[in-house]
Amino acid sequence: MSTQSVVESAPSALQTAVVARKGNLWRRMLRQGWLFALVLPGALLFLTPWVWMILTAGKESKLIWQIPPVWIPPVYRWQNFIEAWNKGNFSTFYTNTTLISLLNVVAVLFSCSLAAYAFARINFPGRTALFVLVLSTMMLPAQVTLIPLFMIFSKLGWVNTFNPLVLPLFFGDAFSIFLLRQFLLTIPRELDEAALLDGCSRFGVFFRILVPQITAALIVVAIYQFTYSWNDFFGPLIYLNSPELFTITLGLTRFMGRTQTDIQYLMAMTVISTLVPILIFFFMQRTFLQGIVISGIKG
Amino acid sequence: MIASWGKRLGGSSSQKRQDLITAYLCLLPWLIGFLAFVVGPMLFSLGLSFYESDLLTTNYFVGLDNYQELFQEELFWQSLKVTFIYAFAAVPLGTALALSIATLLNQKIAGLGVWRTIYYLPTVISGVAVSLLWLQIFNPRAGLINNFLSLFGIQGPAWLYDSTWALPSLIIMSVWGVGANILLYLAGLQSIPTPLYEAATIDGANAWHRFRHVTIPMLSPTIFFNVTISLIGAFQFFTQPLLMTKGGPNNATLSMVLFLYNKAFKQIRFGYASALAWVLFAIIISFTLLFQYSSKRWVYYEGESDK
Numbered sequence: 001m002s003t004q005s006v007v008e009s010a011p012s013a014l015q016t017a018v019v020a021r022k023g024n025l026w027r028r029m030l031r032q033g034w035l036f037a038l039v040l041p042g043a044l045l046f047l048t049p050w051v052w053m054i055l056t057a058g059k060e061s062k063l064i065w066q067i068p069p070v071w072i073p074p075v076y077r078w079q080n081f082i083e084a085w086n087k088g089n090f091s092t093f094y095t096n097t098t099l100i101s102l103l104n105v106v107a108v109l110f111s112c113s114l115a116a117y118a119f120a121r122i123n124f125p126g127r128t129a130l131f132v133l134v135l136s137t138m139m140l141p142a143q144v145t146l147i148p149l150f151m152i153f154s155k156l157g158w159v160n161t162f163n164p165l166v167l168p169l170f171f172g173d174a175f176s177i178f179l180l181r182q183f184l185l186t187i188p189r190e191l192d193e194a195a196l197l198d199g200c201s202r203f204g205v206f207f208r209i210l211v212p213q214i215t216a217a218l219i220v221v222a223i224y225q226f227t228y229s230w231n232d233f234f235g236p237l238i239y240l241n242s243p244e245l246f247t248i249t250l251g252l253t254r255f256m257g258r259t260q261t262d263i264q265y266l267m268a269m270t271v272i273s274t275l276v277p278i279l280i281f282f283f284m285q286r287t288f289l290q291g292i293v294i295s296g297i298k299g
Numbered sequence: 300m301i302a303s304w305g306k307r308l309g310g311s312s313s314q315k316r317q318d319l320i321t322a323y324l325c326l327l328p329w330l331i332g333f334l335a336f337v338v339g340p341m342l343f344s345l346g347l348s349f350y351e352s353d354l355l356t357t358n359y360f361v362g363l364d365n366y367q368e369l370f371q372e373e374l375f376w377q378s379l380k381v382t383f384i385y386a387f388a389a390v391p392l393g394t395a396l397a398l399s400i401a402t403l404l405n406q407k408i409a410g411l412g413v414w415r416t417i418y419y420l421p422t423v424i425s426g427v428a429v430s431l432l433w434l435q436i437f438n439p440r441a442g443l444i445n446n447f448l449s450l451f452g453i454q455g456p457a458w459l460y461d462s463t464w465a466l467p468s469l470i471i472m473s474v475w476g477v478g479a480n481i482l483l484y485l486a487g488l489q490s491i492p493t494p495l496y497e498a499a500t501i502d503g504a505n506a507w508h509r510f511r512h513v514t515i516p517m518l519s520p521t522i523f524f525n526v527t528i529s530l531i532g533a534f535q536f537f538t539q540p541l542l543m544t545k546g547g548p549n550n551a552t553l554s555m556v557l558f559l560y561n562k563a564f565k566q567i568r569f570g571y572a573s574a575l576a577w578v579l580f581a582i583i584i585s586f587t588l589l590f591q592y593s594s595k596r597w598v599y600y601e602g603e604s605d606k
Contacts, residue, residue: 031406032408032409035403035406035408036408038403039400039414042418043414043417043418046417046418046475046478048443049421052436052443053435064441068449071446111329111332112329114325115325115328115329118323118325124318124319124322125319127322130326134329137333137337140337142535143535143559143579144344144576144577144579144580145336145337146344147340147347147563147569147576148339148341148343148344149340150563151343151354154354168332168336170332171328172328172329172333202317202321206325227423230425231424231427233425233426233427234538249425249427252431253427256434263435263441266431267435270431273424274424274428277424278423280423281423285412285416
């Protein structure tokens with residue numbers, strides 16, 4: 001056997017490399033295939049309610065009750081949304097909800113950032129115990145304080161006003177304090193110390209040095225709080241009685257009694273009520289990642 | 300100005316005094332809120348539980364009568380049963396599902412962002428919107444589920460209008476909200492250092508072994524925390540039964556908080572409702588502590604010595 005034919009029959013290094021890479025690609029695609037097969041059904045199930053909601057919102061009345069069921073309306077009735085908006089008095093609800101949510105964000109940013117600063121940066125007696133106390137309020141079921149709070153607000157004449165929904169947050173919120181404190185802890189103390197040596201007061205350090213550093217975290221807290229306030233149901237349920245004061249969540253519930261005839265309007269109203277949180281979420285994703293990246297670069 | 304107060308108060312520890320004052324000034328809003336909105340009301344509601352009160356005219360001391368009446372009331376035990384069934388069905392189900400999906404998503408699947416969004420999006424909207432949507436999904440005549448079943452000739456049950464199916468309906472619905480848990484577990488999974496897996500593989504562990512002996516122990520603190528929070532939340536479920544079934548049919552979905560709400564704001568018996576609130580609080584604390592105690596067996600914290 002000549003050496004030449006042996007060499008010719010053995011695959012070249014390049015050929016081996018190409019075959020190996022193609023083999024890898026096949027294996028990767030097969031693996032992805034398996035993963036998709038397992039993940040896709042669940043994802044489709046999770047998507048179905050949304051799709052059904054949007055489709056149903058555009059149907060006309062008789063299509064809803066038709067048997068066999070009609071899934072996709074032949075003509076999508078966009079006017080259902082306008083009718084739902086007017087029926088539901090959503091302009092008022094949107095105004096109220098926006099006002100309350102914005103006020104809550106301002107309140108939380110102010111009260112919680114200061115508190116988080118104290119916990120993260122200042123060494124004072126009782127710090128740990130106090131922080132544990134803050135955390136414990138996160139686990140407290142709301143029912144234990146619900147009734148006395150209602151009584152207090154009642155005596156103050158604040159029932160059927162926005163006050164009970166807005167004012168308490170000017171006194172802090174455990175989760176936001178926790179979040180901001182964690183974020184503050186990641187910022188090097190040298191910045192503080194340099195400023196203090198230059199004669200800056202503790203408050204000065206906070207406002208002039210740290211606040212700019214934690215803008216990402218402040219945005220995260222703002223978004224969380226805004227969404228939470230926007231979606232809040234229990235507060236408005238207990239304290240608001242007049243329809244002109246209703247928030248979106250409360251307003252939505254006024255129409256639940258008429259399920260027999262107006263399902264398409266109910267679905268349209270639900271879509272309308274979910275728009276803002278969903279939009280916020282799609283923007284929040286990027287801020288979130290930015291915040292994580294920022295703290296990562298710093299760390 | 301604050302610096303001068305500090306200097307006036309103390310000698311060499313003026314910085315410390317100044318710090319103390321600054322700190323408590325920063326915390327003043329929270330402290331006031333804590334006393335006025337947490338401690339005060341808690342004590343007040345404890346006291347109130349020994350009274351019969353409707354806030355306006357009726358206000359008299361009844362001692363332990365509220366508690367006695369509570370434990371003898373059949374609806375109370377019914378609400379306890381409903382809450383327990385819901386919590387101990389929805390939480391394990393949700394946790395198992397969230398863990399499975401998180402594990403799958405952690406396998407470097409393509410389009411991770413898309414999957415994450417799909418699973419997480421339902422948690423972004425209000426509980427009211429979810430309830431309203433699923434109320435229609437479960438609609439016996441025009442809803443998604445029964446329409447779908449009818450394609451196969453199956454006559455679906457009356458779901459929320461059927462006392463056997465009402466609570467299971469709510470449990471099914473709760474699964475739609477596992478997105479937040481999925482993200483939490485995913486973050487936990489991603490924080491497990493790969494060298495651990497590599498070491499295990501070198502020692503001959505297959506995928507299942509790696510899962511059981513590396514993934515689960517490393518993830519156990521996250522699981523513990525998440526399950527605790529989920530349980531506490533599940534014990535307090537209220538919006539769904541209130542909006543979708545009003546606690547029916549036949550009190551099949553009467554959760555404890557709904558029961559409390561009815562007593563307080565429908566029957567206007569604030570003393571009784573306060574007693575109820577404290578009983579609920581005690582139950583939640585007991586289970587949390589129990590769970591925490593049991594966790595010593597299976598939660599693994601890094602830095603602990605091996606047993």
